[in-house]
Amino acid sequence: MFDVVIVGAGAAGASAALFTAKAGKKTLVIDNDKSMTKRAWIENHYGVTEITGPELVEIGKKQARKFGAELVEETVTNISKIDGGFKVETDQHSYEAKHVLLATGALTDLAKKIGLTTKAGTEPRIKTILDVDAKGKTNIDGIWAAGTVAGVSVHTIITAGDGAKVAINIISELNGERYVDHDVLKS
Numbered sequence: 001m002f003d004v005v006i007v008g009a010g011a012a013g014a015s016a017a018l019f020t021a022k023a024g025k026k027t028l029v030i031d032n033d034k035s036m037t038k039r040a041w042i043e044n045h046y047g048v049t050e051i052t053g054p055e056l057v058e059i060g061k062k063q064a065r066k067f068g069a070e071l072v073e074e075t076v077t078n079i080s081k082i083d084g085g086f087k088v089e090t091d092q093h094s095y096e097a098k099h100v101l102l103a104t105g106a107l108t109d110l111a112k113k114i115g116l117t118t119k120a121g122t123e124p125r126i127k128t129i130l131d132v133d134a135k136g137k138t139n140i141d142g143i144w145a146a147g148t149v150a151g152v153s154v155h156t157i158i159t160a161g162d163g164a165k166v167a168i169n170i171i172s173e174l175n176g177e178r179y180v181d182h183d184v185l186k187s
């Protein structure tokens with residue numbers, strides 16, 4: 001069983017995955033390559049002078065893999081409750097996870113199908129979002145959401161930051177205490 005299955009490898013999902021994997025949590029990222037980020041040319045991401053969307057997405061996946069996350073290119077079709085977690089079904093396989101994080105960008109079809117509560121979006125062109133609390137929890141305990149689908153401002157620095165925030169909350173819940181990931185510069 002995976003500690004965390006993340007649906008979506010855009011800015012929010014890959015950022016979350018690198019945190020959960022780096023924290024030693026068994027992490028699977030499932031993505032079907034429909035990231036809106038791949039259409040962007042980005043000059044407003046702190047610390048990055050300029051970058052193409054496809055490059056940012058590839059670097060994000062590479063960072064997640066570096067820390068041990070597994071990534072597969074599949075479409076998640078259903079998520080259902082099982083003992084101790086969830087069964088995540090795709091068009092090709094079935095996986096089990098203690099926690100599921102939805103980072104599906106502008107897409108809410110899967111969330112609606114599995115009974116997550118939605119509401120009207122506030123950001124330009126984002127019609128529907130998931131109803132999450134400040135930690136990123138949805139109405140189903142153990143299913144979380146981050147990034148555009150969770151209603152944050154549609155900018156890579158913010159969706160990536162939201163993915164990191166929700167990942168830290170999941171790690172903290174798994175560990176039973178607040179988690180912080182600080183590497184220290186060696187002198």
Ligand SMILES: Cc1cc2nc3c(=O)[nH]c(=O)nc-3n(C[C@H](O)[C@H](O)[C@H](O)COP(=O)(O)OP(=O)(O)OC[C@H]3O[C@@H](n4cnc5c(N)ncnc54)[C@H](O)[C@@H]3O)c2cc1C
Nearest residue numbers: 008010011012032034036037040076105147148154155156
């Ligand atoms: C044309 C354009 C230009 C932009 N320019 C900028 C800019 O200059 N600066 C800026 O900050 N932002 C820009 N953005 C916005 C930026 O791309 C988004 O804010 C942000 O990166 C979205 O990240 P996300 O992770 O929420 O969603 P996405 O990057 O869209 O990722 C969602 C992922 O979920 C996957 N997915 C969804 N459903 C499933 C499923 N059922 N199974 C498997 N996978 C699934 C998709 O394949 C996708 O890869 C631009 C966006 C567009 C469209």
